Amino acid sequence: MPEPRSRRDRPAKPPLSRQWIIDTTIGIMRREGLGKATMRRVAKELDTGPASLYVYVRNTAELHAAVIDELLGAVTVQEQGDWQDRLLALVTDYRTILAAHPGLARSALVIRPSGPHLLALFDRAMGLFIEGGVDPAQAAWGVDLLLLTATASAAEHAEPEDGDVDADTDAPAKCDAMAEAVRAAEAPLLAEHVDAVLGGTPQGRWTWYFRAQIAGIAATPTSND
Amino acid sequence: MPEPRSRRDRPAKPPLSRQWIIDTTIGIMRREGLGKATMRRVAKELDTGPASLYVYVRNTAELHAAVIDELLGAVTVQEQGDWQDRLLALVTDYRTILAAHPGLARSALVIRPSGPHLLALFDRAMGLFIEGGVDPAQAAWGVDLLLLTATASAAEHAEPEDGDVDADTDAPAKCDAMAEAVRAAEAPLLAEHVDAVLGGTPQGRWTWYFRAQIAGIAATPTSND
């Protein structure tokens, strides 16, 4: 017996490539959330020190961007329905992926990922707009706007982190606080239309956001001022 | 001489109230960015330990939310122009405040602030929509959408943190990377309309986002499915 195996049965040594780092990060994120997928934690999982990761990724933000693009590889391509239905399916897919894991959408907003999968998605969305007869310039900015909204909406509705405080206080307390604040503040219109403001399911809201934006994008020419 | 004064000439002792904590946090943020406005840093500025702050604020997120609402007190009310012009001025003001300090918009997206100043802003925006003859239900969701876009847009275009890497690499490298990625990826439409995709000033884009959304909001009824 030359030496006892460390921990469990590890085959020789992990390769430690960029892809392996990304996959490990995704694994941790799926199990414990993006908040736990830190450099130090990923390094530990890879049986090395955090410094080693910097050979393959520039920093934490770049690693998270790579994770996002990797996950974006899972967006499906809807073949049925008209261009608007297919565009809705595409953007909803994008949003669902970002909303599934806390922090992912927040990261996407900050680091502006531009990996191959996002570009492919952008290209498909542009294609659907153009198929719908929308001017390419409007289509380009329209896709930007749609993805911005999808990302922001995902950031808002992302499930809370694993170790989150007061899960029960979530919805009721928020409504109470809102209702109380509305009454306390000088917000007569909010008070009057409180049902409209707070009403609707997240799903219904998202669909309406999409439809409203599609209508506006198609109808609003890009000015040259 | 009973005892030597600590550091510089401090008058007796700071009051250490919630408002004083918020003001101190804003001061640090203005000078060094939100990233530096940590519990520990604020406590140090207040000549106490971080634990003391928890008597007045629940946690870092709540403190940052309070800071945002405080800053939102500075939104001006435009009196000239039609309802769309005034709404644009209002939402642009909101966006400008969030974009001025890095991290602020990012925080706003996560913590969903609902302080009195935000509620007042929401109420004013609703009022302008209703003045424009927009259905209240559409107005309510419309304001939500507009603020979501403004916040997300601010998060994207926020000035980089004080201690930021490669400022020169910013715009050119981003364009190069984008252009290269477009060529490398299978993104023919992106490649064809690259000028439209990357074109326009942030200001011009924001105005177009606003106009497109206004048009869509006014034209899209909230369905009851």
Added chain:
DNA sequence: ACCTGAACACCGTTCAAGT
């Protein structure tokens, strides 16, 4: 009752030194 020192359990990133 109100406040806080000290501790707990973490971070990202760098760099000199090793193989």
Added chain:
DNA sequence: ACCTGAACACCGTTCAAGT
């Protein structure tokens, strides 16, 4: 050349103990 131990300079939050 490639890799990394150890250090640097931080974090948020809690809680037992003090006044």
